[in-house]
Amino acid sequence: MTEQNVTRATFDEVMVPNYKPQDMVPVRGEGSRVWDQNGKEYLDFTGGIAVNALGHANPRLVKALQEQSEKLWHLSNVYTNEPALKLAKRLTELTFADKVFFCNSGGEANEAAFKLVRKYAYDNVGPEKHEIISFRQSFHGRTLFTVSVGGQEKYRKGFEPVPEGITHVEFNNLEALKAAMSDRTCAVVMEPIQGEGGIIPADPEFVRGVRELCDQHNALLVFDEIQTGVGRTGHFYAYMELGVEPDVLTTAKALGGGFPIGAMLTTDKCAESLGFGTHGSTYGGNPLGCAVALEVVNTISDEQMLADVQRKHGLFVEELDRINREHGIFEEVRGKGLLIGGALKQEWHGQGARFLAAARAEGLMLLVAGPQVLRMAPALNISDDEIREGMQRFARAVAKVVAKGSEA
Numbered sequence: 449m450t451e452q453n454v455t456r457a458t459f460d461e462v463m464v465p466n467y468k469p470q471d472m473v474p475v476r477g478e479g480s481r482v483w484d485q486n487g488k489e490y491l492d493f494t495g496g497i498a499v500n501a502l503g504h505a506n507p508r509l510v511k512a513l514q515e516q517s518e519k520l521w522h523l524s525n526v527y528t529n530e531p532a533l534k535l536a537k538r539l540t541e542l543t544f545a546d547k548v549f550f551c552n553s554g555g556e557a558n559e560a561a562f563k564l565v566r567k568y569a570y571d572n573v574g575p576e577k578h579e580i581i582s583f584r585q586s587f588h589g590r591t592l593f594t595v596s597v598g599g600q601e602k603y604r605k606g607f608e609p610v611p612e613g614i615t616h617v618e619f620n621n622l623e624a625l626k627a628a629m630s631d632r633t634c635a636v637v638m639e640p641i642q643g644e645g646g647i648i649p650a651d652p653e654f655v656r657g658v659r660e661l662c663d664q665h666n667a668l669l670v671f672d673e674i675q676t677g678v679g680r681t682g683h684f685y686a687y688m689e690l691g692v693e694p695d696v697l698t699t700a701k702a703l704g705g706g707f708p709i710g711a712m713l714t715t716d717k718c719a720e721s722l723g724f725g726t727h728g729s730t731y732g733g734n735p736l737g738c739a740v741a742l743e744v745v746n747t748i749s750d751e752q753m754l755a756d757v758q759r760k761h762g763l764f765v766e767e768l769d770r771i772n773r774e775h776g777i778f779e780e781v782r783g784k785g786l787l788i789g790g791a792l793k794q795e796w797h798g799q800g801a802r803f804l805a806a807a808r809a810e811g812l813m814l815l816v817a818g819p820q821v822l823r824m825a826p827a828l829n830i831s832d833d834e835i836r837e838g839m840q841r842f843a844r845a846v847a848k849v850v851a852k853g854s855e856a
């Protein structure tokens with residue numbers, strides 16, 4: 449076969465159209481910089497949507513992957529392996545959890561969590577205790593169960609019938625949750641900061657109230673930390689700052705720093721309900737993914753690293769406030785650590801794609817979180833100079849969009 453020429457146009461020819469990638473094809477990355485097929489350079493404020501927490505081609509991760517790739521790639525769960533055991537040990541040392549289940553993505557980690565909470569209630573109470581409560585605008589993945597628990601109708605539409613026994617209530621509204629809970633509730637599922645829903649942090653008081661209600665109703669509390677976990681908020685997991693421990697926590701994205709891996713963390717007692725043969729995954733706990741993730745976890749759990757993420761939050765907000773004083777596009781800048789959302793003013797709602805395209809032209813990779821919020825989730829080790837340089841590019845992009853005016 450001859451060498452094939454592929455471009456962005458090839459995507460439309462041969463790929464299922466469920467995505468609409470930007471008009472360039474990245475070919476190489478180093479730290480927070482990326483180059484496309486034409487050699488154009490970009491600063492990356494997306495971090496692969498909160499995944500590349502240590503930047504592109506991080507030497508420590510490359511080394512971990514290379515070393516493991518020469519030893520053992522895959523075994524299946526008929527055998528265990530050293531990287532998986534070391535990673536599980538480290539995760540249990542660092543968190544509330546006693547036990548770990550490995551998988552390959554966030555959706556799968558949540559699938560495991562949702563099956564676990566149902567099975568735990570089934571084992572300990574009975575089949576009638578099966579109701580899951582989650583929150584509007586929440587996002588938990590794209591499998592049928594996870595779009596059902598997720599609070600965004602658009603992701604379920606056309607895929608019905610979906611799993612039953614799931615109720616959605618307003619986020620940050622304790623009274624609404626109280627009214628929805630009963631002894632049939634097996635679990636409450638929440639993101640400490642709603643990510644895809646628009647970077648909406650949970651009020652600490654609300655989270656404490658959720659924990660209390662779960663305890664009153666003998667229901668489990670599941671934190672989906674797929675986007676907020678592994679240092680993103682300036683804490684190793686966001687729950688650590690909130691001072692509320694879940695019974696089950698799901699983590700993926702940054703866990704592998706770009707290598708696909710997910711995990712569900714839980715307590716000894718809950719883990720008993722996923723006994724031998726109840727659940728599984730061919731690739732879950734794959735030695736390559738676990739070797740890389742161990743390096744990620746050891747690097748990011750460092751106190752200084754986490755403190756630096758909190759400090760850089762201040763720099764991001766300062767720069768965004770400055771741009772906003774000039775152009776007035778944001779109603780609010782919010783988020784924690786390096787998960788930052790600029791909520792667009794009414795007249796810019798639904799026009800996030802214009803800002804993304806303008807940023808791309810200026811050499812900046814940017815995200816949206818729903819139709820009303822521009823999102824930034826860069827590598828946690830992005831430098832101050834890269835933040836400032838990226839913000840200069842962003843300012844130029846905003847100026848161009850604003851000069852053309854709103855299309856609302």
Ligand SMILES: Cc1ncc(COP(=O)(O)O)c(C=O)c1O
Pocket residue numbers: 553554555556558587588589590639643644672673674675700701
């Ligand atoms: C909070 C949250 N949960 C679950 C998921 C799904 O993860 P994945 O795309 O790896 O299946 C995401 C992805 O954006 C997420 O942000």
